[in-house]
Amino acid sequence: MTWKYGYIGTSVVLAANGTQVRIVIKFLAMEKIDIKYRKPLVGRYNKSVSRCLDCDHEFLKNPKYGTIFDNINGFNDSHIGMVAMWECPVCFSKWFYHSEYHYDYFLDAVDDGTQKYYGSGAKAI
Numbered sequence: 001m002t003w004k005y006g007y008i009g010t011s012v013v014l015a016a017n018g019t020q021v022r023i024v025i026k027f028l029a030m031e032k033i034d035i036k037y038r039k040p041l042v043g044r045y046n047k048s049v050s051r052c053l054d055c056d057h058e059f060l061k062n063p064k065y066g067t068i069f070d071n072i073n074g075f076n077d078s079h080i081g082m083v084a085m086w087e088c089p090v091c092f093s094k095w096f097y098h099s100e101y102h103y104d105y106f107l108d109a110v111d112d113g114t115q116k117y118y119g120s121g122a123k124a125i
Contacts, residue, residue, distance in 0.1 A: 039074025043094030
């Protein structure tokens with residue numbers, strides 16, 4: 001069986017022997033990120049996402065610093081795709097990681113007022 005595929009909007013359409021199967025793929029393009037959250041890329045890539053590679057701070061083990069979403073300071077469309085950038089609240093090292101699905105959680109933190117850079121009582125950056 002030979003499969004052919006094409007794209008319709010955000011869907012991938014697979015076809016074989018006259019039968020079509022549509023698979024919806026959720027992705028977030030950088031164009032959907034509010035301009036005020038787009039920032040120049042700074043820091044180093046961090047595949048461990050929420051653990052600082054310099055001081056070993058981990059958000060899950062230290063809830064007094066908030067979540068990773070509370071510490072995101074911007075988004076960027078880099079050479080590796082869309083990334084979220086964050087600053088370690090302990091040693092202030094700057095990191096970024098792939099974040100295609102974290103934008104909504106980030107917006108929740110902004111709405112809840114817990115977001116360090118954009119929530120209520122945010123510091124100027």
